Amino acid sequence: MKILIADDDPQLLRALRITLSAKGYDVVTALDGRGAIAAAIEQRPDVLLLDLGMPGIDGIQVIHAIRGWSDAPILVVSGRTGAGDKVEALDAGADDYVTKPFLVDELLARIRALTRRIPEHGVNPVVSFGTVTVDLSARTVIDTSGSTSQQVRLTPTEWQVLELLIRNAGRLVTRQTLLTHIWGTEHARDTGYLRLYLSQLRKKLEPDPASPRYLLTESGMGYRLQLDAEERAR
């Protein structure tokens, strides 16, 4: 989630950058109105924190300029407490208005409230290979090999293995990585668990489990999920 903060106070900017970064936001900053508009165009933030009263362009005009092409939520942070300023900013297209000084907890809660309504356009976590489609977020596997698409059930451990392979699709995943990720650091000694779960995964996912085309073994090293060409192109 990318957030643009525009304020002419470098100190406040720095404090907000630290706070919001710690909360997992991708922070972009600007020091004046012109810079805010430019940054909004270049960076396409998901949320905007705008200070009115920045030097140069009037804050209201900044809102207008951005609202012309973006629907991202705009939260105005301003020292002006008058009702007239608030009404003007909100009617110009701002979604919320907080007066300085403000409490950080409240600001964060208001940002959460604004971003809640924005559909998350994050990376699509659905991957297909062979006759099978995997949706990591919904935790579903659908097999379209027969005439009717069928749900495939995986056990928790099978999911853990498959998820790690999908997140590193195309790349080699070492046995060590898989073992430590699933059984913890102390269980790095393979006694054959992995072969077992890979076998079960192939039985459930591969068109021909005897000769795997997607869940490949790299002898002596680990495993690799090989996607089809059109999948890799994404």
Place this chain on the structure above:
Amino acid sequence: MKILIADDDPQLLRALRITLSAKGYDVVTALDGRGAIAAAIEQRPDVLLLDLGMPGIDGIQVIHAIRGWSDAPILVVSGRTGAGDKVEALDAGADDYVTKPFLVDELLARIRALTRRIPEHGVNPVVSFGTVTVDLSARTVIDTSGSTSQQVRLTPTEWQVLELLIRNAGRLVTRQTLLTHIWGTEHARDTGYLRLYLSQLRKKLEPDPASPRYLLTESGMGYRLQLDAEERAR
């Protein structure tokens, strides 16, 4: 544009009704939390103005109850000025928070800002699976298994569980998600509540509770509401 105002102060209620009616809003009022929930269900307002600290139910719980099935913007108007109250209300699902006393012009501007983002038509809150039809907004379950359609009664906790499953229909819902969503804080330690309520829900909703077709268990992970194919197509 229909707006629901819930406040225990009749005088404030009257003043707001006059003001908002003059602006062209269709005004509905309620004097306590229970009345607010009932009015929201019956009248389907486009916006809600909620006072915290009404007698009876806690304001936060009112927000939760309405957010279960409605996406209408909620603006909290409260005398409590603490950051904790604001954060709690906003995270519960409120979209804005104004402290009393407030300026009418600002309130109107905030209402305009909220209503500007209302989508044309919300998500259909009625879902069918098996022999039952669930209407989240009306809080009704109708069973059409027999010759005559029958009303099914669910307890509040059963509703909360079913609600979360319906809103994530087709997707896996973690035990942890269910527990934290229903029992609030870090009450994530399962001693068996969920199994109990799922059992009761199946008894009331499944055609054959012994072999569930819709309220599925994913052993070791959580639960999933599996809809029929034609329902999923929507």
Place this chain on the structure above:
DNA sequence: CCTTCCCGTATGGAATCCGTAAGGATGACA
């Protein structure tokens, strides 16, 4: 051809997780 290593698969028991029933505690309401 044989040895060695690594991998895939089958199988059974152990541990964990799940469904359901029964009973007590709590609170709303008359």
Place this chain on the structure above:
DNA sequence: TGTCATCCTTACGGATTCCATACGGGAAGG
């Protein structure tokens, strides 16, 4: 004060999943 619905706790049989072991096959190298 008593009734009723709901919530919570406990307990136990059954199902699922995990773990450990064993055995067979294939590739590499001598």
